[in-house]
Amino acid sequence: MTDIIQLLPDHVANQIAAGEVVQRPASVVKELLENAIDAEASEIKLIIKDAGKTLVQVIDNGKGMSVTDARLSFERHATSKIKSAEDLFQLNTKGFRGEALASIAAIAHVELKTKRPEDELGTAIEIEGSTVKSQEVSVTPTGTSVAVKNLFFNIPARRNFLKSDTVELRHITDEFHRVALAHPNIAFAFYHNGSELFNLPNENYRQRVVHIFGNKTNEKLVPVEEETEVLKISGFVGKPEYSKKTRSEQFFFVNQRFIKSPYLNHAISAAFEGLLKDSYHPSYFLNLTVDPKTIDINIHPTKTEIKFDDEHTLYAILRSAVKHSLGQFNIAPVLDFEHQSSLNTPYSYKDKAASAPAIEVDRSFNPFADDAPSTKQYGQQKNHKKAPTASWESLYVDLESKGNNSNDDFSQVTFESDAKTASIFSDSSVEGTKTTFQLQQKYIVSTLKSGMLIIDQNRAHQRVLYENFLKHITIKEATSQQLLFPLQLHFTPNESNIIKNLKSDLEHTGFVFSGLTEEEITITGVPVGVPESEVSIILEQLISDVENDVPDTNFSTTDLLAKSMAKSLAIKNGQSLNSTEQEHLVNSLFACKEPNVSPTNRPTFITMKVDDIEKKFM
Known part of the structure; x- marks a missing residue:
């Protein structure tokens, strides 16, 4: 039998290593930024084209590399950070495995230009798929510039797995944030398709x-x-x-x-x-x-x-x-039993002397007199005229004659009716004719000819809202209710950019925007039925959903928007519904095109046949 174990060729081994190191353009950004920081750079520029699929370039003013180091840096496990295995446990640098540049060069076109401060001329190297195409002397500024072009050009399957430019740019931005926050003493600049996204000077952490x-x-x-x-x-x-x-x-x-x-x-x-x-x-x-x-x-x-x-x-x-x-900083509530805030002296009373309280006494006041002669008021108390005690017998006159009269007229007695709280639906169902009831304030149980129907109220309402929002966005005829006062919400520049991209779709659902800047959004109208207090929650949930899964096509964007809003506004588990609301939800669900599943493809209801129930009693 022939031997079946064999050593992998270097280019295959490099591509396998690249699979671990480089998942997407953001991975390349991370590795190159960390190399620039290890090179003791004080200024770093990140230049991106087409969300890193066409170009990822990092330019730094660090200490650069010699001709030999520049060539060796693309070899597997070549590093200046460690010399023995013990060094792994006292690392103060970012990169240390020596896999980054070798892995990147295996799956992209790489151009490296570098020069040390003491050298007159630098080095330029071009590599395509682990193959060195050229190495020559070059006139270049002090520091290092690494340009990675056409990522995954020789692995089309991996390239097809990349997400849309919006998603990939978000991942790159996340990596940039992480590196920039960790090193406030370094100036960073970030450019995408020629436009400046960030320009961060050397500053303190705050x-x-x-x-x-x-x-x-x-x-x-x-x-x-x-x-x-x-x-x-x-x-x-x-x-x-x-x-x-x-x-x-x-x-x-x-x-x-x-x-x-x-x-x-x-x-x-x-x-x-x-x-x-x-x-x-x-x-x-x-x-x-x-x-x-x-x-x-x-x-x-x-x-x-x-x-x-x-x-x-x-x-x-x-x-x-x-x-x-x-x-x-008085953010958390504190219980201090020894301190009373009422004893604090205001600053305005700092130099004032204490004055003795004045006491007034009405010496002519006699509580046993028929009429109190004093007409003064003491403090905030009103005068109370004392009822004459001598004529107390008059209170009981004619009681005996009234008591003997058995024809008391109670027909004139009226009772105050209980206040009725208005409900969303007029509850006209008669007790005893209920077709649905609520279980654990989570499920709606109804009957079928063949057995029993159990509906998840949250998922069912999500399906109803989802189809309504999708219809409004598609036909662009949503109604909105105007707010009495404009609502101002504050977001980060990245979050505001997401809202800006979805603005037209949001307007088709009923939102009205009067202002949209990098850090502030002003809303003057919201969809009918959406409470003002829920607006910020809806937009935060939408931003979260978009960050986690931004679709490529416009239809998919509207689909995501409808899903996100339905998830935010749907009836929550634990909410009590009266019988009419339950019936309305059941009828609305089965009027949908796809009542069986929620927008996230989870079942909205289950059925139990009578035969299944009878088997439980056997």
Whole structure:
């Protein structure tokens, strides 16, 4: 039998490694930005075309590379960051595996230009699919420029898996945010298709957060500072009233490296316990500094997950630090039994002397006299005329004669009727003729000829609303109700851009916009039946849905919009419905084109036949 195990060729091995390192253009952006930071650059430019599919270029003013280093940088596992396995446990740099450039060069056209400060001329290298096409001396500024063109040109299957330009650009923007927030001392610029998206100068951490997420963010931030032997914490958390339904403003940086940690995220949520509404998430921008020997960052290809030696201690310190900051800045309610706010002296009374209270006594007042002679009023009390006590017998005169009269006329007695609360539907159903009833305030149970029908009220209402919104958007004839006062909502520039792209579709559902800037949206009209208090929740949910799944075609965009609004406005589980509302929902559901499933393709109802029920009793 012949041997069946064989060594893979280098170009195949490179493509496999590229599959781990480069999932999408954002992965290339991350690797190149981290290389520029390791090169001690103070200014970094990121240039993108067609959401990174055509071009990803990073230009820095770092220390550059020699001719030999420039050529070696594209070899597998070639790195200047580590020399032995022990170095993996005391890393202070971003890249260390030496796989990034080799993997990128295996699946793209790469142009590298680099020059050290002490050299007169630099080096230019062109590589296509791991093959070096040219290497020559070049006149180039100090630093390094890496241009990655035509990503996945030799792996069309991987290229077909890329999402739309909007989605890919969002992922690139996320990576840019993560790197820029971790390094506020470095100036960053970000260009897409020739237009400038971000221009961030060298600044402090608070200014960097505000520049990225908008000026309105400044008033939302609460500083967090804590230093112990194990952990140093610095950064900001958002005030509870500005919490979001999405996790888009949650950033952990460990030793200036962005990480995802559900465990540490739970510590923040525990600190905010009792301050947040259901399904809302706190914002935080926290830098954690720990000893590099106590963490392992080599457990995941993207290096966004880190293993800590003592997670429990970090959890406790982080939770306490955030809770302390919320209490220190009077964000969290505090119970202080020793302090009474009523004893605080206003500043206006600072130099005033205390005056003795004046007492007035009416010496002519006699409580036993028939008529109180005094007509004075004491303080805010009114004069009360004392009823004459001598004529008390007159109160009981004629009672005996009235008591003997048995023909009491109760026909004149009227009873006050109970106030009736108006309902959405006039409840004309007679008790005992109900065709539906509600179970656990979640399901609507109805009868069929063959058995029983159980409907999920939330999913059923989603289906009804979804088809209504889809119809309004398609025929462009939605009605809107005008607001008495314009509604002003604040969003980050990225979120405002999403709303701007969906503006025409939103207007077809009934929204009326009077102003739309980078950080503020003014709404003067909303769809009929949408409460004003729900508008911000609807738009936040819509932004979240768009960020997670932006469709390619216009029809799909309207479809997503209808789904998102239906999800926000549908009847929630736990909401009580009267019998008429239940029947109306059932009738509306079965008037839909596809009543069987919700907009997210989940069943809206189930049926139980009589035979199935009878089997339960056997």
